[in-house]
Amino acid sequence: MNYLMQIKNQKPLIHNITNTVVANFSANGLLAIGASPAMANAPEEAAEMASHADALVINIGTCTQDQVNAMIFAGKAANKKGIPVILDPVAIGATTFRTSAIKQILSKVDVLVIRGNAGEIAVLAGLDTEMKGADTLVDEIDSELAIHVAKKYRAVVIATGKTDTITDGDSLTQCKNGVAMLPNVTGTGCLLTAIVGAFSSICADIYDASVQAVCSYGVAAELAMEHTKGPGTFLPALLDELYDLSEEKVKAKANIRELTLKGE
Amino acid sequence: MNYLMQIKNQKPLIHNITNTVVANFSANGLLAIGASPAMANAPEEAAEMASHADALVINIGTCTQDQVNAMIFAGKAANKKGIPVILDPVAIGATTFRTSAIKQILSKVDVLVIRGNAGEIAVLAGLDTEMKGADTLVDEIDSELAIHVAKKYRAVVIATGKTDTITDGDSLTQCKNGVAMLPNVTGTGCLLTAIVGAFSSICADIYDASVQAVCSYGVAAELAMEHTKGPGTFLPALLDELYDLSEEKVKAKANIRELTLKGE
Amino acid sequence: MNYLMQIKNQKPLIHNITNTVVANFSANGLLAIGASPAMANAPEEAAEMASHADALVINIGTCTQDQVNAMIFAGKAANKKGIPVILDPVAIGATTFRTSAIKQILSKVDVLVIRGNAGEIAVLAGLDTEMKGADTLVDEIDSELAIHVAKKYRAVVIATGKTDTITDGDSLTQCKNGVAMLPNVTGTGCLLTAIVGAFSSICADIYDASVQAVCSYGVAAELAMEHTKGPGTFLPALLDELYDLSEEKVKAKANIRELTLKGE
Numbered sequence: 001m002n003y004l005m006q007i008k009n010q011k012p013l014i015h016n017i018t019n020t021v022v023a024n025f026s027a028n029g030l031l032a033i034g035a036s037p038a039m040a041n042a043p044e045e046a047a048e049m050a051s052h053a054d055a056l057v058i059n060i061g062t063c064t065q066d067q068v069n070a071m072i073f074a075g076k077a078a079n080k081k082g083i084p085v086i087l088d089p090v091a092i093g094a095t096t097f098r099t100s101a102i103k104q105i106l107s108k109v110d111v112l113v114i115r116g117n118a119g120e121i122a123v124l125a126g127l128d129t130e131m132k133g134a135d136t137l138v139d140e141i142d143s144e145l146a147i148h149v150a151k152k153y154r155a156v157v158i159a160t161g162k163t164d165t166i167t168d169g170d171s172l173t174q175c176k177n178g179v180a181m182l183p184n185v186t187g188t189g190c191l192l193t194a195i196v197g198a199f200s201s202i203c204a205d206i207y208d209a210s211v212q213a214v215c216s217y218g219v220a221a222e223l224a225m226e227h228t229k230g231p232g233t234f235l236p237a238l239l240d241e242l243y244d245l246s247e248e249k250v251k252a253k254a255n256i257r258e259l260t261l262k263g264e
Numbered sequence: 265m266n267y268l269m270q271i272k273n274q275k276p277l278i279h280n281i282t283n284t285v286v287a288n289f290s291a292n293g294l295l296a297i298g299a300s301p302a303m304a305n306a307p308e309e310a311a312e313m314a315s316h317a318d319a320l321v322i323n324i325g326t327c328t329q330d331q332v333n334a335m336i337f338a339g340k341a342a343n344k345k346g347i348p349v350i351l352d353p354v355a356i357g358a359t360t361f362r363t364s365a366i367k368q369i370l371s372k373v374d375v376l377v378i379r380g381n382a383g384e385i386a387v388l389a390g391l392d393t394e395m396k397g398a399d400t401l402v403d404e405i406d407s408e409l410a411i412h413v414a415k416k417y418r419a420v421v422i423a424t425g426k427t428d429t430i431t432d433g434d435s436l437t438q439c440k441n442g443v444a445m446l447p448n449v450t451g452t453g454c455l456l457t458a459i460v461g462a463f464s465s466i467c468a469d470i471y472d473a474s475v476q477a478v479c480s481y482g483v484a485a486e487l488a489m490e491h492t493k494g495p496g497t498f499l500p501a502l503l504d505e506l507y508d509l510s511e512e513k514v515k516a517k518a519n520i521r522e523l524t525l526k527g528e
Numbered sequence: 529m530n531y532l533m534q535i536k537n538q539k540p541l542i543h544n545i546t547n548t549v550v551a552n553f554s555a556n557g558l559l560a561i562g563a564s565p566a567m568a569n570a571p572e573e574a575a576e577m578a579s580h581a582d583a584l585v586i587n588i589g590t591c592t593q594d595q596v597n598a599m600i601f602a603g604k605a606a607n608k609k610g611i612p613v614i615l616d617p618v619a620i621g622a623t624t625f626r627t628s629a630i631k632q633i634l635s636k637v638d639v640l641v642i643r644g645n646a647g648e649i650a651v652l653a654g655l656d657t658e659m660k661g662a663d664t665l666v667d668e669i670d671s672e673l674a675i676h677v678a679k680k681y682r683a684v685v686i687a688t689g690k691t692d693t694i695t696d697g698d699s700l701t702q703c704k705n706g707v708a709m710l711p712n713v714t715g716t717g718c719l720l721t722a723i724v725g726a727f728s729s730i731c732a733d734i735y736d737a738s739v740q741a742v743c744s745y746g747v748a749a750e751l752a753m754e755h756t757k758g759p760g761t762f763l764p765a766l767l768d769e770l771y772d773l774s775e776e777k778v779k780a781k782a783n784i785r786e787l788t789l790k791g792e
Contacts (some may be wrong), residue, residue, distance in 0.1 A: 021551045021567045023285045025327075032495050037450065038358070039285045042328040045359035052358070062551075064570040089375035094566070094580070112758035184771065186555035186565065227493075227756075231560050232767025239496025243448065285548045287590075291714035296759050301714065302622070303549045306592040309623035316622070491757075503760025507712065 002247045003199050003212050008034035012054035012201040015078075016194055017038075017041050017071050019061025019090065022187030025235070026057075029191040032242035035198040043070040050074035051081050054201035057194050058109075059088040059125050060101050068101045075109030084200040087111045087155075088193040093123035102165065106153060112206050113156045114149065115193040118142050121159040125149050143172060147261070156210045160189060164214050168207045175211070176255040177218025184231040192217050195242075211256065219253045267463050267476050276318035279342075280458055281305050281335050283325025283354065286451030289499070290321075293455040296506035299462040301424040307334040314338035315345050317380040318465035322373075324365050332365045333341035339373030348464040351375045351419075352457040357387035370417060376470050377420045377456050378413065379457040382406050385423040389413050393495045407436060411525070420474045422460065424453060428478050432471045437476070440519040441482025448495040452502075456481050459506075477518065483517045484509050530775045531727050531740050536562035540582035540729040543606075544722055545569050545599050547589025547618065550715030553763070554571050554585075557719040560770035563726040571598040579609050582729035585596035585722050586637075587616040599671045615639045615683075616721040619649035634681060640734050641684045642677065643721040646670050649687040671700060671704045671792030675789070684738045686724065688717060692742050696735045703739070704783040705746025712759040716738040716766075720745050723770075738786065747781045748773050 224237035488501035678697035752765035
């Protein structure tokens with residue numbers, strides 16, 4: 001499927017309940033790829049907005065308990081209508097409130113995709129099981145942990161880092177697209193989560209949508225680096241490249257490897 | 265009146281109760297044209313801040329009921345002091361809460377200007393009257409609906425789109441300035457609303473202020489396109505051009521048509 | 529001390545409880561110099577987040593009473609652990625609520641640095657003493673007022689303006705770095721406050737850290753002006769220059785003057 005063309009044609013409505021730090025950047029990134037963002041955080045309207053959307057993206061970046069409630073209202077409404085729900089567990093583990101927020105959400109909402117950095121996915125793996133040691137070989141642990149989390153929550157897990165890992169528990173893909181500049185700009189992970197929402201909104205194969213979203217975003221970042229002097233100019237360049245991105249450009253630079261899972 | 269020069273000279277204080285997605289961009293846009301933005305959303309201070317301002321801009325983009333209350337407190341304080349109030353009914357109709365929020369505000373606050381896209385103005389027309397069919401010729405409908413809304417709320421109505429329509433119910437102006445890139449950047453409509461606030465703060469002729477604000481903003485957008493590779497670079501370019509805008513530049517590119525209203 | 533190198537090496541965690549207008553810009557500015565921002569405003573987690581941080585930055589830009597409470601929880605937690613607390617009294621004096629918010633915070637939290645513009649520091653001086661007349665020679669008043677505020681709150685005071693004044697009550701430094709474009713971009717003062725937090729997190733000499741932060745930021749702004757057409761392009765240029773800043777670049781352009789305080 002040509003996701004980028006489909007998104008431009010269908011303009012899916014992506015409902016984001018996200019943090020105040022990245023809301024502007026996420027909305028602009030979604031607009032850039034052709035989706036239609038709705039940023040509606042209020043508990044008063046979250047469920048109704050979600051029920052009209054093509055995907056719901058939940059991000060706990062700056063949330064209060066009121067926001068967690070809004071996320072659960074919206075998540076349940078999305079579940080009822082079969083609208084894909086994507087979760088970004090920002091800084092889970094940093095405070096007990098964040099960990100509790102994610103526990104509440106995951107116990108009440110069926111989430112199709114969880115996108116976090118390697119550390120966040122590791123915390124998620126240990127929510128109610130023992131964490132594995134942190135000092136073993138990172139790449140291996142990432143894959144194992146990601147598979148563990150995917151099975152535990154029956155969700156596609158995207159663990160981003162130098163290498164991005166995407167797994168649904170049965171299959172696993174590694175993507176090496178992207179640039180070292182990404183973590184120097186706030187919200188680049190959150191925007192990827194929102195874009196996964198857009199890709200997931202137009203295709204029932206959520207695993208494939210997740211892989212393509214991650215790869216496309218990484219390619220856009222690589223192209224943006226060509227017009228970048230630092231993180232300040234990287235930001236507008238990334239939006240420009242997302243706007244101008246095409247299936248052809250992505251294919252030309254895609255650096256994806258599907259791994260066979262032994263006996264799983 | 266040379267609005268741009270007057271704004272630079274007087275630095276009017278524009279109090280914005282706006283959404284978290286666009287607050288930064290609105291503040292930067294107001295600073296760029298020489299106004300002084302105050303972004304004070306808290307119910308605890310909204311009325312006091314509004315009573316010191318030269319214009320109050322209300323935008324329901326991400327509001328909760330608490331925010332609606334703050335807007336009403338501020339609106340009443342502004343009304344009492346004769347400070348112009350500008351309203352942006354973002355995504356009215358998308359949820360019952362949004363429609364209710366706008367109803368509450370319009371029933372309790374005298375609003376001088378309502379700025380929305382064509383769809384929002386259409387919803388506003390139908391708040392308590394029957395909506396006209398949506399499939400008739402759009403430009404014609406826009407004008408009729410805009411006039412209807414202007415008369416209903418005794419306000420200047422600005423309905424933006426490919427052609428922008430400005431009407432106070434008696435006169436109607438169409439403006440064809442602006443660029444197709446504008447809707448690809450979040451908050452460009454909200455920023456126009458804020459700029460209408462700045463123009464309205466320095467001139468008693470709110471209709472003329474509205475026309476000039478819309479035209480000036482469209483011209484700035486056209487100039488910005490010359491330094492733009494996509495929506496990412498359009499954003500800083502727009503701020504640069506607003507900063508550098510002059511009466512002369514606007515006049516050279518103004519594409520405005522005043523329509524005679526039959527029998528009105 | 530080479531602050532910039534130390535920050536890049538240590539990646540201090542700077543916890544910001546700041547306003548929604550500038551949160552994105554502050555986070556990006558902190559990332560640019562190599563610090564690790566945490567933007568966690570919720571009363572539910574503010575104290576816990578602060579207790580893990582290397583500095584706490586409090587900014588009342590868009591705060592509600594709930595936010596003030598979160599700031600006090602976080603401030604007390606930081607005080608208990610000896611973590612430096614930096615305060616930005618945005619628009620203090622504009623409303624009684626803001627003045628009250630700052631009074632509450634300063635009465636319950638030990639603040640190491642207060643960063644405001646000249647007007648804000650002047651209001652702070654008059655919180656419970658008589659304000660001095662505003663029409664006397666501004667530069668002189670600034671210094672006297674700044675010293676007064678520093679002694680009153682036993683804090684380093686940074687009063688920014690054409691000339692920046694940094695004083696701990698005993699010593700006073702004037703810095704003339706920076707550019708006239710800075711006040712044309714929202715949040716440039718708030719970002720300086722956040723950067724003072726980063727500098728303060730790696731050195732016990734808070735006065736020296738404050739002077740170096742102010743000077744470094746001003747130099748970055750001067751370098752950014754070379755790639756700037758207006759406030760729109762200044763913003764990404766400033767982030768680029770903060771990212772690329774070095775002790776050598778700062779030393780080459782530093783415009784600092786230490787004043788001897790008579791009889792103090």
